Amino acid sequence: MRADAKEPRSRRERPAKPALTRAGIVAAAVEVMRSEGLERVTMRRLAQELDTGPASLYVYVANTAELHAAILDELLGAVDLSAGRAGGDWRDRLLGVLTSYIEVLFEHPALARSALVARPSGDHYLDLVEAVLALLAEGGVAPARAAWGVDLLLLFATSTAAEQSTRDQDAGAQDDWDALTGVLRAASADRHPHIAALGDTLLSGTGPARLTWGFQALISGLLATPVPDTTGPPGRRS
Amino acid sequence: MRADAKEPRSRRERPAKPALTRAGIVAAAVEVMRSEGLERVTMRRLAQELDTGPASLYVYVANTAELHAAILDELLGAVDLSAGRAGGDWRDRLLGVLTSYIEVLFEHPALARSALVARPSGDHYLDLVEAVLALLAEGGVAPARAAWGVDLLLLFATSTAAEQSTRDQDAGAQDDWDALTGVLRAASADRHPHIAALGDTLLSGTGPARLTWGFQALISGLLATPVPDTTGPPGRRS
DNA sequence: TGCTCGTAACGAACATGTTCGTTACCGTCG
DNA sequence: CGACGGTAACGAACATGTTCGTTACGAGCA
Numbered sequence: 001m002r003a004d005a006k007e008p009r010s011r012r013e014r015p016a017k018p019a020l021t022r023a024g025i026v027a028a029a030v031e032v033m034r035s036e037g038l039e040r041v042t043m044r045r046l047a048q049e050l051d052t053g054p055a056s057l058y059v060y061v062a063n064t065a066e067l068h069a070a071i072l073d074e075l076l077g078a079v080d081l082s083a084g085r086a087g088g089d090w091r092d093r094l095l096g097v098l099t100s101y102i103e104v105l106f107e108h109p110a111l112a113r114s115a116l117v118a119r120p121s122g123d124h125y126l127d128l129v130e131a132v133l134a135l136l137a138e139g140g141v142a143p144a145r146a147a148w149g150v151d152l153l154l155l156f157a158t159s160t161a162a163e164q165s166t167r168d169q170d171a172g173a174q175d176d177w178d179a180l181t182g183v184l185r186a187a188s189a190d191r192h193p194h195i196a197a198l199g200d201t202l203l204s205g206t207g208p209a210r211l212t213w214g215f216q217a218l219i220s221g222l223l224a225t226p227v228p229d230t231t232g233p234p235g236r237r238s
Numbered sequence: 239m240r241a242d243a244k245e246p247r248s249r250r251e252r253p254a255k256p257a258l259t260r261a262g263i264v265a266a267a268v269e270v271m272r273s274e275g276l277e278r279v280t281m282r283r284l285a286q287e288l289d290t291g292p293a294s295l296y297v298y299v300a301n302t303a304e305l306h307a308a309i310l311d312e313l314l315g316a317v318d319l320s321a322g323r324a325g326g327d328w329r330d331r332l333l334g335v336l337t338s339y340i341e342v343l344f345e346h347p348a349l350a351r352s353a354l355v356a357r358p359s360g361d362h363y364l365d366l367v368e369a370v371l372a373l374l375a376e377g378g379v380a381p382a383r384a385a386w387g388v389d390l391l392l393l394f395a396t397s398t399a400a401e402q403s404t405r406d407q408d409a410g411a412q413d414d415w416d417a418l419t420g421v422l423r424a425a426s427a428d429r430h431p432h433i434a435a436l437g438d439t440l441l442s443g444t445g446p447a448r449l450t451w452g453f454q455a456l457i458s459g460l461l462a463t464p465v466p467d468t469t470g471p472p473g474r475r476s
Numbered sequence: 477t478g479c480t481c482g483t484a485a486c487g488a489a490c491a492t493g494t495t496c497g498t499t500a501c502c503g504t505c506g
Numbered sequence: 507c508g509a510c511g512g513t514a515a516c517g518a519a520c521a522t523g524t525t526c527g528t529t530a531c532g533a534g535c536a
Contacts, residue, residue, distance in 0.1 A: 159354060194372050
């Protein structure tokens with residue numbers, strides 16, 4: 001960004017730019033994503049958008065993963081939390097909220113992967129956690145169990161979406177899929193009898209059906225499994 | 239790698255090198271990992287090790303994620319599957335196998351992340367799937383449900399390990415953790431009453447305890463949740 | 477008014493993943 | 507015996523993430 005033919009002194013001519021703040025960076029990132037796709041949201045592209053150099057961004061954003069997590073939190077504003085406040089069985093409503101969450105993730109699986117690395121801690125994510133906790137409480141789940149349960153549910157949703165990363169994206173997805181089915185089918189009955197016996201059943205079911213089943217299993221499981229008596233003091237998980 | 243001072247004609251002098259095959263590449267990758275750490279296992283470093291250029295590797299390995307997945311499969315040879323064949327309750331034994339699996343992952347969280355992207359399909363991974371399926375069958379879990387269940391269990395294990403990626407690694411882990419606790423504690427009682435009420439409980443429990451609880455919840459859940467009648471033909475999950 | 481100094485921003489650099497067009501080898505055919 | 511063609515391998519290039527030392531700016535002070 002030197003004094004080339006283009007934009008000789010753009011900083012003066014466009015004082016509307018947010019002047020390098022974290023919120024501004026994230027906003028610009030979201031905008032670039034909406035107009036050019038997530039893969040174009042690179043540090044350099046973003047710096048160009050903000051009329052600066054890549055290095056400057058690192059003052060406000062630790063790395064690309066954190067940036068993506070911030071973008072994700074922005075998108076999480078679209079999660080339909082009202083599903084939790086409607087009528088009907090609390091389990092069904094919980095399923096509704098989780099489904100809404102995962103629908104957002106499925107649109108940008110790469111973001112889900114970032115969310116696994118740099119866990120989102122934005123307002124929208126907290127809203128989601130709050131909604132899930134409220135539903136669990138309504139279902140009579142003990143607080144300690146709900147605390148672990150919300151983690152379990154959201155981790156499952158996030159990682160399921162993350163898993164789809166390369167599968168859905170572009171071409172080559174079908175190749176991957178074919179390769180996987182091939183490997184499973186080729187499993188010798190000698191070494192892997194159960195795999196061979198199950199065959200295609202391992203891969204059966206459409207995405208949504210498996211997803212719903214998974215959520216229901218998780219809910220049932222956490223309802224049935226008490227946490228080990230005292231949940232000691234908080235500390236680094238290691 | 240031109241005719242510089244070093245190794246003018248190394249290819250002739252070291253005919254022992256595996257001469258560029260996928261197995262050889264993966265073997266070299268594992269060796270580099272063991273001696274210099276995973277972060278040093280880069281395409282360039284690997285090419286140098288094999289006395290070739292980075293581009294040549296792409297004939298046998300699609301990308302870095304796939305390479306890492308291949309490495310992981312190699313490490314999965316260390317999973318203690320014999321735990322599944324010992325005596326005692328099948329659930330306990332299943333827990334033992336899963337724990338052994340996750341112990342391997344926890345040593346190299348970055349690999350777990352790759353496994354989410356490029357799902358491993360090596361022999362050792364199939365062995366693991368087979369062992370889990372055998373235990374589920376022993377527990378009387380219906381085949382269709384076991385097929386989905388093994389996916390659920392392994393996805394949980396893998397993503398839990400992947401989540402630790404940046405946390406454990408090096409310094410900065412503590413920073414992240416502090417930031418997270420800070421955010422949760424700062425949750426206003428107005429907007430997020432349940433979060434505020436739970437407080438530290440959300441972060442309570444040591445890693446192993448939470449992990450064990452998660453596995454048990456998953457097992458209970460899949461035992462309690464029937465799959466939707468017919469599990470149609472296999473197809474792309476979308 | 478002129479100087480100093482702390483901080484935000486910057487430019488340049490390095491290592492990485494990945495791709496592209498080209499080259500060198502080797503068995504095959506005329 | 508010599509030309510051909512296919513395939514494995516290669517070198518160079520490009521875009522990316524990230525870091526480092528340096529610069530420019532503006533507030534506070536002499």
